[in-house]
Amino acid sequence: MSSGHLGKLQLAIMRVLWSDGESTVAEVHRALEPSHGLAPTTIATMLKKMEAKGVVSHRTEGRRFIYGPTVSEVAVTRSMVADLKERLFGGSAAALVSHLLESHDVDGDELAELREQLEQTQRDQGGE
Template identity: 50%
Template sequence: MQSKRGVTVKLSGRQLAVMRVLWQQREATVAEVQQALETDPPLAYSTVATVLSRMERKGLITHRVEDRQYYYRAVVSEVGANQSVVGDLVDRVFGGSPAELVNQLLASDQVDADELERIKQLVNEHAKRTKRKS
């Protein structure tokens, strides 16, 4: 994933969970992130603070201070993160072939008739956009 500084960064599962909290809440303290993570057992306050600090050093998040309280917010967009995760999955698991990813989804029980119609609609819309660019 690319931060605003143009550095490619990959998120761990815990970092992605923290980013989801920040995307949803826009801004949160360590305690608010800790509460929203809903892990079992709950993560220690110090663990959440460490994760946030490391993410800030990587350029994924930033903070502001108000009354000695740190308020964190995401620097990386949710769309950018999702694209990065999918791109990494396609590269690592499907040899760089998006068609293989789609084939695997269609071969699984995860795609019902409604989902299949939605996929067809998305493919048609993408084809139209791609045709216009040519």
């Protein structure tokens, strides 16, 4: 699976499929048309490319292809974050988190949540 390299449109299509479970080209087009303004043929072409990547599959119902995800949202997120971490931060999770904290507004609630997650990870790894 090369989900570490899904583009913006591919991710938008995956979100429709994760949300709906299975969809036809027309259904994906309807879901994306207001925000993306793409032709149904563009969606169909992209779904074929995504099937070649192994991130979606299809079944036939009459003359319609019904597409569904073959990878979970969690798996794609993990893969893409790992790819980003490796390419931009030399594999350092600390550098990635530091960058996020320094360059984005993180409110007190988010900091508390991050602190709690770090403490839980330390407990899980026996580091308390």
